[in-house]
Amino acid sequence: MTRSERWERATDAPLLWLGFAFLFAYATPIIAPEIGSWWRLLLEWVEIATWAAFALDFTVRLSLARGRLKFIRTHLLDLVAVALPLFRPLRALRVLSIVILSARRLSKKLKNRVMTYAAVTAVSVWFIAGLAVTDAERGAPGANIHSVWEGWWWSFITMATVGFGDLYPVTAEGRLVTVGLVATGIALIGTLTAFIAAWFASASREAEEEIKAELDVSEDKLDALKLEIGELKTLVERLLERPVPPSSPSPSPEG
Incomplete structure (x- = not known):
């Protein structure tokens, strides 16, 4: 097992839960807009911390990859998740990319x-x-x-x-x-x-x-x-071709 595979195996579960945490932090202020400013600040920090964890994971896997350009071409979704800024118009795209990455980790299991x-x-x-x-x-x-x-x-x-x-x-x-x-x-x-x-x-x-x-x-x-029928047919033909022995006269009772 390569170092990259060992790293991915070790980080699959933590990043999966972090993906759910990121989705929760994004969705809560929209579902419940009446929450206080303190909770909003806490959820924003959860988003930032989760994004930093995914950025660290991408950086480590990129450094462990043998062909870095090939790794980037085959992991564009990972790159989108960590490269987009946190400003509002692209937050949903960032959340979606992180959730899909988490789904990919879940599907492996x-x-x-x-x-x-x-x-x-x-x-x-x-x-x-x-x-x-x-x-x-x-x-x-x-x-x-x-x-x-x-x-x-x-x-x-x-x-x-x-x-x-x-x-x-x-x-x-x-x-x-x-x-x-x-x-x-x-x-x-x-x-x-x-x-x-x-x-x-x-x-x-x-x-x-x-x-x-x-x-x-x-x-x-x-x-x-068919083979058994052929064998039976051959056996019957041989029996029919065999001469029947003459029957011996029965002895006379007076003799």
Whole structure:
């Protein structure tokens, strides 16, 4: 096991929990805007500390990687999570990237990694987009999204590419979230469709292989039965060709 693999194994669980902590620190002030300034300050420090932990993890893994340029190209999401500044318009993207990284670490511990990763990503995008649009629209002139429940409803119908039109963002930041959400929704729907098609194809191949195996067994049994029938036929022919010995006269009772 390489040093990089040992580091990732040692940090998987802590960074997973830190990802949840980062999401909690981001979501709480939006869900409960009435919390006091002291709690807001504490949650901001939780965000900063969590971001610093992910930045440290990325720096260490980059230093341990053999090909650093290749590592950066294959870990762009990690780079986004630590490179974006903390100012408001990009906070949601930072939160989403960290949550997806945490989901990737979680999926490593489960059997069905692809499905788990896709499901967690879809739920995370819906949840965080609803928070982001609520944070952007709440209190804006002419806005019709005022509560987090309206934000989550808007996020759901937008992500599903339905868009009833009853709720829509009016701020530039909210519309930017809309663009990203629609693109993500289309990508996730395409991924889910491809996954279901691949699953049906795999199930069909497995069924065909099982049927083929059963047919092979049946053919083997038929060949064995044909062989036995041929042997029985040969035996019957030999019995018919064998001359019948003459029967000896029975002795006379008087003799």
